[in-house]
Amino acid sequence: MNPYAAGLGLGLVLLAAFVVMGRGLGASGAFTTAVATAVHAVAPHHAEGNAFYQEYLGDGTTSPLKDWLVFEVLGVFVGGFLSGALANRLKFTVEKGPRVSTPARLVLAFIGGALMGIGAKLALGCTSGQALTGGALLNLGSWIFMICVFAGAYALAWFLRREWL
Amino acid sequence: MSAPFYKFGLFGDETSLIVAFVTGIAFGFFLERAGFGNARLLAAQFYFRDLRVLKVMFTAIITAMVGLYVFSRLGLLDLSLVYLVPTLVWPQIVGGLLLGAGFIIGGYCPGTSCVSAATGRLDGMVYVAGMVGGLLGFAEVYPRIVGFAKSTPLGQVTIPQYFDLPYGLLVLLVVLMALAAFAAAEWAEHRIGGHAPDENALTSRSPRLNTIRRLGVVLVAGGVFATFAGSPYRGPFVRYDAKQLALDAGGKTDRVSPAQLADWLIAGRTDFVLVDVRDAAAYGRYHVPGAMNVPLATLTPDFAAHNERVICYGSGDGDGAQAALVLRSFGFPGAYAITGGVEAWQADVLFPTAPNAKAPAAEQIDFARRAAIARHFGGAPRDGSGAATPATPEMPKIVPMPESAAPAAPAPVRKKKEGC
Numbered sequence: 001m002n003p004y005a006a007g008l009g010l011g012l013v014l015l016a017a018f019v020v021m022g023r024g025l026g027a028s029g030a031f032t033t034a035v036a037t038a039v040h041a042v043a044p045h046h047a048e049g050n051a052f053y054q055e056y057l058g059d060g061t062t063s064p065l066k067d068w069l070v071f072e073v074l075g076v077f078v079g080g081f082l083s084g085a086l087a088n089r090l091k092f093t094v095e096k097g098p099r100v101s102t103p104a105r106l107v108l109a110f111i112g113g114a115l116m117g118i119g120a121k122l123a124l125g126c127t128s129g130q131a132l133t134g135g136a137l138l139n140l141g142s143w144i145f146m147i148c149v150f151a152g153a154y155a156l157a158w159f160l161r162r163e164w165l
Numbered sequence: 166m167s168a169p170f171y172k173f174g175l176f177g178d179e180t181s182l183i184v185a186f187v188t189g190i191a192f193g194f195f196l197e198r199a200g201f202g203n204a205r206l207l208a209a210q211f212y213f214r215d216l217r218v219l220k221v222m223f224t225a226i227i228t229a230m231v232g233l234y235v236f237s238r239l240g241l242l243d244l245s246l247v248y249l250v251p252t253l254v255w256p257q258i259v260g261g262l263l264l265g266a267g268f269i270i271g272g273y274c275p276g277t278s279c280v281s282a283a284t285g286r287l288d289g290m291v292y293v294a295g296m297v298g299g300l301l302g303f304a305e306v307y308p309r310i311v312g313f314a315k316s317t318p319l320g321q322v323t324i325p326q327y328f329d330l331p332y333g334l335l336v337l338l339v340v341l342m343a344l345a346a347f348a349a350a351e352w353a354e355h356r357i358g359g360h361a362p363d364e365n366a367l368t369s370r371s372p373r374l375n376t377i378r379r380l381g382v383v384l385v386a387g388g389v390f391a392t393f394a395g396s397p398y399r400g401p402f403v404r405y406d407a408k409q410l411a412l413d414a415g416g417k418t419d420r421v422s423p424a425q426l427a428d429w430l431i432a433g434r435t436d437f438v439l440v441d442v443r444d445a446a447a448y449g450r451y452h453v454p455g456a457m458n459v460p461l462a463t464l465t466p467d468f469a470a471h472n473e474r475v476i477c478y479g480s481g482d483g484d485g486a487q488a489a490l491v492l493r494s495f496g497f498p499g500a501y502a503i504t505g506g507v508e509a510w511q512a513d514v515l516f517p518t519a520p521n522a523k524a525p526a527a528e529q530i531d532f533a534r535r536a537a538i539a540r541h542f543g544g545a546p547r548d549g550s551g552a553a554t555p556a557t558p559e560m561p562k563i564v565p566m567p568e569s570a571a572p573a574a575p576a577p578v579r580k581k582k583e584g585c
Contacts (some may be wrong), residue, residue: 001198001199001200001411002346002365002375002376003199003200003217003220003221003224003415004220004221004224004347004365004375004377004380005198005365005376006195006196006198006199006221006369006377006547007199007220007221007223007224007225008224008225008228008376008380009191009194009195009198010192010196010199010221010224010225010228010322011225011227011228011229011232012228012229012232013188013195014192014228014229015229015233015236016188016191016291017230018169018229018242018247019168019169019170019236019242020168020169020170020171020184020188020398021169021171021172021173021181021184021185021188022168022169022171022246022247022248023169023247023248024186024247024248024303024383025192025276027268027274027275027276027279028275028296029378031275031293031296031297031300032300034296034297034344035300035301035304036304036357037564039301039304042231042283043420050304050305050307050308051307051308052303052304052307052308053304058210064419065533066178066182066234068181068182068185069185070185071182071183071185071186071189072185072186072189072192073188073189073279074186075185075186075187075188075189075190075192075193076189076190076192076193076196076276076279076280076283077189077193077279077280077282077283077285078189078190078193079189079190079192079193079194079195079196079197079280080187080193080194080196080197080202080279080281080283080284081193081283081284082193082194083193083194083197083198083280084191084197084202084280084283084284084285085193086170086346087197087198089197089202089236089284090284090285091263091284091285091535092285092287093285093286094286094288094340095203095204095205095272095281095286095288095289096204096288096348097205103558104289104455105288106288106291106316108270108271108272108297109204109271109272109273109288109289109292109295110268110269110271110291110292110294111270111271111295111415112265112266112267112268112272112273112292112295112296113267113268113271113273113278113291113292113293113294113295113296113297113299114269114295114296114298114299114302115263115264115267115270115271115273115299116263116264116267116268116275116292116295116299116301117267117295117296117297117298117299117300117302117303117493118260118263118272118300118302118303119259119260119261119262119263119264119266119267120259120260120264120275121260121261121300121303121307121314121347122256122257122259122263122314122387123256123259123260123263123264124250124251124253124256124257124259124260125250126264126274126275126276127222127264127268127274127275127277128274128275128276129250129274129445130224130250131222132222132225132226132229133250133418134249134250135222135226135230136226136227136229136230136233137233137247137249138229138230138323138324138325138332138335138339139249139250139252139322139323139324139334140252140258140319140322140323140324140326140327141250141251141252141253141254141319141322142250142552143324144252144254144257144258145257145258145260145261145264146261147260147261148257148259148260148262148264148265149261149262149264149265149268150167150265151180151261151262151265152262152264152266152268152269153210153211153265153266154211154259154265154269155265155266156265156266156269156270156466157208157211157212157269159570160208160269160270161212163208163270164204164208164209165213165273165364
């Protein structure tokens with residue numbers, strides 16, 4: 001799809017979330033809730049003693065998984081799958097440049113994911129919850145964050161050219 | 166219309182999860198359509214080969230930003246109720262840089278990795294696993310870095326607020342900046358990526374009014390309107406549905422009885438604001454415990470959040486009812502008046518009159534309860550003779566409620582985080 005048309009669609013989804021819910025979109029928060037819930041199930045004392053997990057476990061009256069972001073991200077998986085299926089783009093594959101081996105690409109994907117998880121928690125959001133949502137609200141911290149995301153990625157791009165080009 | 170719908174209680178938590186799922190489907194759909202399931206396409210952004218990340222993100226941002234502005238300015242949406250992530254300068258700088266590093270190393274961000282995994286990419290699935298690993302690690306070191314993670318807080322603040330700029334002007338500037346960035350991106354794609362702008366491009370040679378050109382015209386027009394139309398946060402503008410106000414006032418559905426308020430106060434309910442609209446002197450002599458003083462003449466549209474339940478009272482029935490009417494026309498659908506004002510509160514709650522000795526037992530039991538409530542608020546029950554009419558009480562001495570009379574207080578709710 002033409003990127004501007006996709007952007008318009010995304011913008012209207014974001015606007016609908018503001019009007020209906022009074023909040024924007026998100027992604028990383030759902031994973032944090034899922035991780036906190038899983039840790040709580042395996043090691044309840046550990047999770048309850050940790051200030052970070054506590055913020056995602058709620059008051060214990062309902063399951064922390066009954067959460068807006070968790071359901072939204074489940075929808076993202078379904079929506080992505082449906083769109084891919086309708087366009088015949090479902091395929092088991094690894095996206096990488098021709099000059100990098102598959103195992104190396106997967107190791108880099110893991111490292112990138114881990115950095116992203118840490119960064120998103122420090123910044124109180126990811127590209128969805130901060131850049132997109134906060135960008136539209138002219139939120140000061142979101143714009144600082146957005147500039148730093150682009151700066152960080154461009155600064156390292158040259159070193160990683162073998163992974164992509 | 167009162168938006169955000171959820172914050173005005175138009176639907177509950179269960180329904181909100183369905184809304185979340187549907188919103189997510191649309192979100193995931195457009196991410197996939199944008200090509201964001203493919204890490205190579207995403208990474209091409211950082212080699213100036215294909216700048217679709219910038220195009221999609223900023224088209225979405227300016228569309229939603231202008232839409233929000235227009236809805237708010239027309240009074241359809243209360244922007245002050247839309248959640249803003251608090252600003253923490255250093256954590257957001259460091260977090261942003263880490264996220265940028267994760268983006269170019271891993272090829273995705275959290276949202277796009279879900280789409281990638283859902284369409285069968287192994288690298289997307291491994292990336293999600295890496296994110297889970299990172300979160301587990303972060304939780305373990307969190308107690309040691311919590312000082313940094315909460316440092317340099319500026320609170321919930323927008324750029325126009327912080328730099329004291331007109332909100333609308335900034336809307337226009339961001340739209341113009343985004344359009345300039347799109348033109349620059351297309352130029353870079355041509356020079357570095359080697360593909361000339363196609364017919365869908367902003368800088369296409371074809372004179373056709375394509376999607377981005379049409380959208381650009383609409384958004385610039387919105388931005389110009391915003392520049393001259395002022396702040397989208399609620400100003401002193403009044404909108405009301407006269408018919409509805411008349412129905413509420415006539416049907417007394419905008420009232421709360423003193424006894425009901427007493428029960429709420431004893432139950433420790435915190436889901437309402439109690440407002441005394443008399444002048445400061447009268448408030449100083451006596452006010453209902455927990456009430457704040459906002460004299461009728463000083464009520465403004467921003468004195469409380471618009472989805473708050475506001476209970477007003479003044480002297481007699483009139484003042485409180487007028488305050489509730491003013492607040493409802495300011496866009497507080499949850500504004501109520503105490504029937505009979507502070508005098509009714511004193512007569513019914515503080516100094517209830519005992520029923521006749523021959524009254525039925527149920528009435529006697531009810532009176533015992535009301536007497537306990539009266540003592541709790543520093544009043545005293547009166548016997549049936551009506552001889553000893555007490556003076557207006559001094560500020561109340563609140564005594565603990567006996568178990569039987571006190572409605573059970575709900576446990577305080579620890580709220581989950583609203584942000585990401």
